[in-house]
Amino acid sequence: MSLALSVSALRKTYGSVTALHGVDLEVDEGELFGLLGPNGAGKSTLVKSACGLVRPTGGTVEVAGAPAGSERANRSMGYLAELFRFPEWCRADELLELHQRLAGSRGGASERSALLEEVGLADAAGRRVGAMSKGMQQRLGLAQALIGSPRLLLLDEPTSALDPAGRRLVRALLERLRERGVAVLLNSHLLSEVELVCDRVAIIAAGRVVAAGSPDDLSHAGGVEVETGAGVRVFARASRDEAPRIVAELVGAGEAVYGVRVLRSSLEDAYLEAVEGT
Numbered sequence: 509m510s511l512a513l514s515v516s517a518l519r520k521t522y523g524s525v526t527a528l529h530g531v532d533l534e535v536d537e538g539e540l541f542g543l544l545g546p547n548g549a550g551k552s553t554l555v556k557s558a559c560g561l562v563r564p565t566g567g568t569v570e571v572a573g574a575p576a577g578s579e580r581a582n583r584s585m586g587y588l589a590e591l592f593r594f595p596e597w598c599r600a601d602e603l604l605e606l607h608q609r610l611a612g613s614r615g616g617a618s619e620r621s622a623l624l625e626e627v628g629l630a631d632a633a634g635r636r637v638g639a640m641s642k643g644m645q646q647r648l649g650l651a652q653a654l655i656g657s658p659r660l661l662l663l664d665e666p667t668s669a670l671d672p673a674g675r676r677l678v679r680a681l682l683e684r685l686r687e688r689g690v691a692v693l694l695n696s697h698l699l700s701e702v703e704l705v706c707d708r709v710a711i712i713a714a715g716r717v718v719a720a721g722s723p724d725d726l727s728h729a730g731g732v733e734v735e736t737g738a739g740v741r742v743f744a745r746a747s748r749d750e751a752p753r754i755v756a757e758l759v760g761a762g763e764a765v766y767g768v769r770v771l772r773s774s775l776e777d778a779y780l781e782a783v784e785g786t
C-alpha cells in the first residue's frame with residue numbers, strides 16, 4: 509500500500525530566502541496529520557509542493573505514489589488554499605459544478621448536494637458567494653476540496669474563519685473522512701484543535717521539522733500533584749511512574765492523601781519549547 513503523502517529531503521528557495529531546508533514527512537492512508545509552526549515557517553510552501561503549485565529546489569514529493577503535480581497525483585488529492593477567493597457572483601452549487609469540471613468529477617448533482625450537506629450548507633446551494641459570511645465561504649471551500657473523493661486532503665488553515673460551532677462541524681467531518689480512509693494534512697495555528705483531532709503532528713520552524721509525534725508524545729509528563737490534609741503538594745519533576753512511591757511515602761509519613769493527579773504539559777507548552785530560539 510502506498511503512502512498518501514511522502515516528502516523526502518524537500519528543499520525550497522525563493523531567491524535568497526530558503527523556505528524549506530530539507531524536510532522529510534510521511535502521511536499514511538486515513539491518517540490525520542497536523543502541521544504546526546510560526547508564521548513564515550514554511551507550512552504553506554510544503555502544502556503547495558504537495559499540490560504541485562510550488563516546484564521543489566531539491567528532494568521529492570509523492571502523492572499516493574505519483575510525483576506531485578502529475579495528473580495521477582492531482583486526481584488523488586483535494587486542496588483548500590489559505591487565502592482563497594471565489595468569484596462573488598457565483599452561487600454555491602455553480603461553484604462546485606465549475607470545480608467538478610476542473611477536477612473531471614462525474615459526481616453530478618448528487619455529489620454537489622452531498623458535499624453541501626457535509627459542510628452544513630445544504631440550505632445555501634443557491635446563495636451567491638458574495639452574500640456568504642467568511643465562515644460559510646470557508647466551508648464551501650472545504651466542499652470544493654472534497655470533490656472527486658480525494659485520497660489526500662491538503663487543508664491550509666481551513667478553520668481560521670470559523671466560529672466554534674463551525675470548527676466542531678469541521679472536526680466531525682475530518683473524523684468521518686478518517687473512517688473512510690482519507691488522509692488529511694492540516695495546517696493550523698489552533699493548537700487545541702490539532703490536539704483534539706490529529707493522529708500525528710509535526711512542528712516546523714524556520715523551514716525544518718523540529719519535533720514530530722502524536723500529540724500525546726509531544727505533550728510530555730509535567731509532574732505529580734497530591735492533595736493531602738496539609739494542602740496540595742506539587743512534585744514538579746516527578747513522572748507518572750513515581751506517583752505510587754510518592755503516595756506511599758506521604759502515607760508512611762502519616763499524611764492523609766485525598767487525591768493524586770499526574771500533570772501533563774499541553775501541546776502549547778511543547779510547541780513553544782520546540783520553536784524557541786529558531
Ligand SMILES: Nc1ncnc2c1ncn2[C@@H]1O[C@H](COP(=O)(O)OP(=O)(O)OP(=O)(O)O)[C@@H](O)[C@H]1O
Pocket residue numbers: 522525526527545546547548549550551552553554590
Ligand atoms: N512566492 C514567494 N516568493 C518569495 N518568498 C516566499 C514566497 N512564498 C513564501 N515565501 C517565503 O517563504 C517562507 C515560508 O513561507 P510560508 O508561506 O510557507 O510560511 P507559513 O508557515 O505558511 O506561514 P503562515 O503561518 O504565515 O501562513 C517565508 O519566509 C515567506 O516569506
Ligand SMILES: [Mg+2]
Pocket residue numbers: 551552553590664
Ligand atoms: Mg501559510
